[in-house]
Structures are given as structure tokens and as C-alpha cells.
Amino acid sequence: MKLAEHAGKDLFRRYGIPVPEGFLVKDPSEITIIETPMVVKAQVPVGGRGKAGGIRFASTVEQARSAAKDILGMDIAGNVVSEVLIEERLSIDREIYVSLSVDRSRRLPLLMMIKEGGMEVESAPPAQITSWPIHPFVGIPSYVCRNAASKLILDPQPAAQLEAILSNLWRLFWEMDCELVEINPLVKTFDGRLIAADAKVVIDEDAVYRHPGLIEAAPNLTWLEREAREKGLAMVLLDGDVGVLANGAGLTMATLDNLALHGAKGGVFLDLGGTDDEKVVEAALAIMSKAGQRVILVNIFGGITKCDTVAEGLISAKDKLRFETPMVVRVRGVNEEQARRMLAERGIAASRDLDEACQKAAALGGV
Ligand code: GDP
Ligand code: MN
Numbered sequence: 001m002k003l004a005e006h007a008g009k010d011l012f013r014r015y016g017i018p019v020p021e022g023f024l025v026k027d028p029s030e031i032t033i034i035e036t037p038m039v040v041k042a043q044v045p046v047g048g049r050g051k052a053g054g055i056r057f058a059s060t061v062e063q064a065r066s067a068a069k070d071i072l073g074m075d076i077a078g079n080v081v082s083e084v085l086i087e088e089r090l091s092i093d094r095e096i097y098v099s100l101s102v103d104r105s106r107r108l109p110l111l112m113m114i115k116e117g118g119m120e121v122e123s124a125p126p127a128q129i130t131s132w133p134i135h136p137f138v139g140i141p142s143y144v145c146r147n148a149a150s151k152l153i154l155d156p157q158p159a160a161q162l163e164a165i166l167s168n169l170w171r172l173f174w175e176m177d178c179e180l181v182e183i184n185p186l187v188k189t190f191d192g193r194l195i196a197a198d199a200k201v202v203i204d205e206d207a208v209y210r211h212p213g214l215i216e217a218a219p220n221l222t223w224l225e226r227e228a229r230e231k232g233l234a235m236v237l238l239d240g241d242v243g244v245l246a247n248g249a250g251l252t253m254a255t256l257d258n259l260a261l262h263g264a265k266g267g268v269f270l271d272l273g274g275t276d277d278e279k280v281v282e283a284a285l286a287i288m289s290k291a292g293q294r295v296i297l298v299n300i301f302g303g304i305t306k307c308d309t310v311a312e313g314l315i316s317a318k319d320k321l322r323f324e325t326p327m328v329v330r331v332r333g334v335n336e337e338q339a340r341r342m343l344a345e346r347g348i349a350a351s352r353d354l355d356e357a358c359q360k361a362a363a364l365g366g367v
Pocket of ligand 2: 047118184185198
């Protein structure tokens, strides 16, 4: 899960990594006072805003408002800007690139630094790039910080600051279950301070539940996807009309493929995961029923998730929510006969065969 810049900077602040003072606005009229020269920055979950015109400078309220007006609504790589961050403008002497990521081939975190960071970092000569594998039980040792400072040719004062920043960055990376923390640029100002001018933080999707407050910080999620996450369900909205509820991401994707074979398109990918709790099924269906699908296709392969538990959840959801959307069910595996019987009693026919169920769903979906 990638955080918006301002949310990443909130984390930086919490972990003692210096960031510019700033505030977030959704509308130019919210800008009322500008005390120092400012930067107006589009909040989109993609890089390259600078090059796309999503970063502007302003010294007066009028300039800041007009920059915000231009940037809000802008489309940056398919993301419409709905918020801008207004921050104190730094006087930049140097821009350094710093990141902590996961090096999958070494199976270790990797600290990487580039002497000349900033917007042209992709074309940095290899000689400028230095990296250090970091053992997770050790963290970033002092000697690595000193080595980094010497490669970056920093004076003693910023070098000491670099050491503090790296140790805080490591704590953030580790405690927040990050896949990536990137500061580009880490600015060295003319008066010798290091400040994170940008923040890119990516949290491991499977660990997001450990940080409940962060779900609000996830950009690009619809309210429905957000609600699903809060309930621990993996949901993705697609552009078709058949809502697919299955257990396991693989089965959910296979179901979408099979639907496509019958000419229908999935509109919701909802993975129940492995659960044997009818309440989770109920919650999933409650979310699904709000997604405005023409038909709901439930495909369960019973194992840990027992078919009769799912049937119970489906039935009580249908009773409580009283939604009209037609439902096509396919169950196979543990307690399937029992599930089929329970559903049949409530007028829901459940197939054994996936092809048959997909064909039925496609027909109901108007194909
Ligand atoms: P990105 O293009 O999406 O990575 O956005 P960044 O936040 O990294 O900003 C891009 C560039 O804008 C930086 O590399 C800087 O050159 C410039 N920039 C950003 N903030 C400031 C600032 O406070 N002062 C100055 N002078 N330049 C800035
Ligand atoms: Mn950047």
C-alpha cells in the first residue's frame, strides 16, 4: 500500500525525520496566509510530479492559490489531483537520494544512496550509487552511516544528522512493515541542514492490518474498497457487471477468467480468504451488495472454509440485507451437499460445476 506524500511525511515526523512545515488543502480558498516562500505539490501516488507540472513555487497567497487552482484537477499519469500539499520552500544546495527497500535476491533489506538525487535519478551514473545490505537484527550500524557520509562528501554536522536520519528511517521501515521507504530528494540546504523534501512509503499489503490508522492514508481507494479493508477483506473494483466472491485470490482470478470465457466481465473481485466464520461471509456480501452489480457469483472451494458455513452466511446476509441482486452459487468440497440443501431450501440453486455457474451468471448479467 503506497501512502500519499503527506501521509508519508506524517510518519517521518512521527519518527523524527525532519520534513518541511506544511499543510494540506483541497481547495485554493483554504490558503489564507503564506509566511515564507512555499512549494505547492500535487498529492498523487505516483512519482514524476515535478516533470508533469505538479510542483510549483509561490511567495504570496495569490500565487499559491493560483498554483493550487492549476494543479487541483490535473491528471498525472491517470491520477486526478484532489489535494495539494503546501510546504515551506527549501533553499536547496544538494539533492540526495536515500532508500530502504527489500533486496529479494539477498533476502535482506537494502540501503541505497545516490549522491546526485532528484528528478534525474534514473540516469545517475552507476559510480554514484552505493548500497549496503542491512541485517534486520542489526539495523543500520554507525560505520555504514559514516561510510555513506564520506561517499556523499558531507561536512561533519550534516554527517551527524545523516546518522540520526538513517537510524530513524530504519526504525520506521522495520516497525511499519515497509517494502520501501524512499526520500528523493533528501535536501541539504545552504545552511547545512538535511530535510526530507519528498516521501515515498510503501507498506506490505499483508501487514496493513497491523497499522489500522493507515488505511485512511491510502490514496486511490474507493470508499467501498476502504470499507472492505477495514473488515479484512481483499476487494478490487473492476469495470464489469458481475460481482465475484470466492475464497482465495487464485480461485477468484480463475473465476473471473472463466466468466470472461462466457463473455461476461467481473465488476468486483472479492476474496474471502480462508475463513470458517459465517459473519465474514455476511460482511463480504454486505459490501458486495453495495457495489451495484447486476449479478453476484459466489464460488467456494470448501476446505478450511466449509461450504455449509458459507451457505449460512449467504442466507443470513440475504435475510438481513434484503438485496434484490440475483445470486449464482457454486460450491465444491467440504460439506457441499449440506450447503446445497440449505441454499435450495431458500430458493437458491447451487451448482457443482464452475462452467455452468459462470454461464448462468453471464446470462443474468445480460450477455
Ligand atoms: P517528484 O517529482 O514527484 O519526485 O516530486 P519531489 O517532491 O521529489 O520534487 C521534485 C523536485 O522539485 C525536487 O527534486 C526539487 O528539485 C524540487 N523541489 C521540491 N521541493 C522543493 C523546495 O522546497 N524547494 C526547492 N527549491 N525545490 C523543491
Ligand atoms: Mn521525488
